[in-house]
Amino acid sequence: MNRFDAIICDNDGCLTAEDTSPFDLAALSRIAEHNAIAARDRDRPVLTLCSGRPIPFVEAMCRLLANDVLPAIAENGVWIYDPRTNAMELDPRINTEHLEAVHEMERWIAADFEPKGVDIQPGKRASVSLWHADTEYLRTTVCDTIRDRAEREAWPFRVSMTWFYINCDLNFITKGTAIERLIERDGLDRTRLAGIGDTPSDVAIAERVAWFGCPANASPEIRERADYVASKPEAQGVLELLNVIDAMSVAGE
Numbered sequence: 001m002n003r004f005d006a007i008i009c010d011n012d013g014c015l016t017a018e019d020t021s022p023f024d025l026a027a028l029s030r031i032a033e034h035n036a037i038a039a040r041d042r043d044r045p046v047l048t049l050c051s052g053r054p055i056p057f058v059e060a061m062c063r064l065l066a067n068d069v070l071p072a073i074a075e076n077g078v079w080i081y082d083p084r085t086n087a088m089e090l091d092p093r094i095n096t097e098h099l100e101a102v103h104e105m106e107r108w109i110a111a112d113f114e115p116k117g118v119d120i121q122p123g124k125r126a127s128v129s130l131w132h133a134d135t136e137y138l139r140t141t142v143c144d145t146i147r148d149r150a151e152r153e154a155w156p157f158r159v160s161m162t163w164f165y166i167n168c169d170l171n172f173i174t175k176g177t178a179i180e181r182l183i184e185r186d187g188l189d190r191t192r193l194a195g196i197g198d199t200p201s202d203v204a205i206a207e208r209v210a211w212f213g214c215p216a217n218a219s220p221e222i223r224e225r226a227d228y229v230a231s232k233p234e235a236q237g238v239l240e241l242l243n244v245i246d247a248m249s250v251a252g253e
């Protein structure tokens with residue numbers, strides 16, 4: 001009867017705002033209600049996270065959204081967090097040398113950029129995220145300097161800019177590689193997965209699910225990939241997409 005078994009959902013710009021605005025608790029509570037019913041009655045797909053956020057944030061969101069049955073993805077694919085057991089699984093391909101490169105890069109950034117007001121986001125293990133009050137400074141100066149240095153040092157990183165952060169991710173780790181791990185690990189069927197995202201990095205989700213939706217605030221590049229774009233932004237949009245997904249199950253599509 002269910003069309004889907006799981007919904008893989010990005011966090012920033014989907015469940016929460018990109019900036020530091022408060023949670024839309026009314027909308028998130030309704031998503032939690034959906035998840036609680038999904039876990040109890042198995043009549044609808046559970047929504048889980050696939051996020052660039054550090055693992056403690058993702059763990060907290062699993063609790064908030066009443067997802068205690070399906071693993072979530074954190075730190076842009078570095079981690080799978082299993083809320084059933086509290087297990088935190090680092091991608092097994094990440095070795096000591098990779099972690100050394102992360103530390104080396106962090107030391108250099110701390111020395112050169114922290115005095116200029118760049119913050120290294122705490123709580124990440126195998127990636128580095130940087131923030132500055134002046135996003136333009138990050139975008140125009142810091143990002144290129146880091147990219148050049150990573151190339152010179154042969155550090156294995158992909159350096160990219162999000163709305164407010166520079167992300168330095170190991171070049172063989174993406175949200176997509178973690179979704180592949182999750183599918184394999186939990187025996188999921190990709191033809192029975194739905195996904196939600198709002199920026200081009202969520203193409204990694206769109207490529208691995210049978211149905212993909214966007215909230216109204218999604219960027220044009222990712223909207224092109226969507227089967228459905230909600231009329232409302234962020235968590236309100238995700239709620240709207242849950243209704244569309246549930247209606248597809250009822251209709252037997």
Ligand SMILES: [Mg+2]
Nearest residue numbers: 010012013198
């Ligand atoms: Mg996002």
